Amino acid sequence: RKEVEQDPGPFNVPEGATVAFNCTYSNSASQSFFWYRQDCRKEPKLLMSVYSSGNEDGRFTAQLNRASQYISLLIRDSKLSDSATYLCVVRDNNDMRFGAGTRLTVKP
Amino acid sequence: GAGVSQSPSNKVTEKGKDVELRCDPISGHTALYWYRQRLGQGLEFLIYFQGNSAPDKSGLPSDRFSAERTGESVSTLTIQRTQQEDSAVYLCASSFRDRGAGELFFGEGSRLTVL
Numbered sequence: 183r184k185e186v187e188q189d190p191g192p193f194n195v196p197e198g199a200t201v202a203f204n205c206t207y208s209n210s211a212s213q214s215f216f217w218y219r220q221d222c223r224k225e226p227k228l229l230m231s232v233y234s235s236g237n238e239d240g241r242f243t244a245q246l247n248r249a250s251q252y253i254s255l256l257i258r259d260s261k262l263s264d265s266a267t268y269l270c271v272v273r274d275n276n277d278m279r280f281g282a283g284t285r286l287t288v289k290p
Numbered sequence: 291g292a293g294v295s296q297s298p299s300n301k302v303t304e305k306g307k308d309v310e311l312r313c314d315p316i317s318g319h320t321a322l323y324w325y326r327q328r329l330g331q332g333l334e335f336l337i338y339f340q341g342n343s344a345p346d347k348s349g350l351p352s353d354r355f356s357a358e359r360t361g362e363s364v365s366t367l368t369i370q371r372t373q374q375e376d377s378a379v380y381l382c383a384s385s386f387r388d389r390g391a392g393e394l395f396f397g398e399g400s401r402l403t404v405l
Contacts, residue, residue, distance in 0.1 A: 224398065225381060225396035225397060225399055226333070226381075226396050227396070228394070269333070277335065277338075278335075279335075280332050280333040282331060283332055
């Protein structure tokens, strides 16, 4: 089993749609969780951290379920500029473990 | 510039040749990582440097791969006797906090193609 697993997609959605990505991790002792965004042929950049109580940043909402070892990212009112690959990242002991990413394409 | 700088941005080499990739982290960042990303794949951890501590080399895929870092500045990743499966984007990232604790800032990567 991979340490961090994501649905690779692709997710193709129209502008304005709500889309959700899921991520599961294998180590129950993992400590910190993040979503990174990677545009095509670009480097990954931090989108948001994921806190135990859940957190929101504008149109983006991140949730953590430690019991199920599950992280989610919800994007509301999606924009064309949201098209990218979204990487789930888990801090596991002293390592940052990256999922393979979920590709999103938002279409007009 | 203020970001992580990597060079070369693109490298095409023949199988069996050695290549050297360079990373200039953000000034003041003590932690430096190298990752490999094959086409359509996720990031694969290679090596981690933190200040003057011994590096974590656990992700290096073979003894053909090695990396050095001068203090808390420039790092070089060397691949000897390159193979076609080494073709990938090699990403360097730095962080001002201890491993895993802070945001990773990535360079734009060095795209390696082994013919």
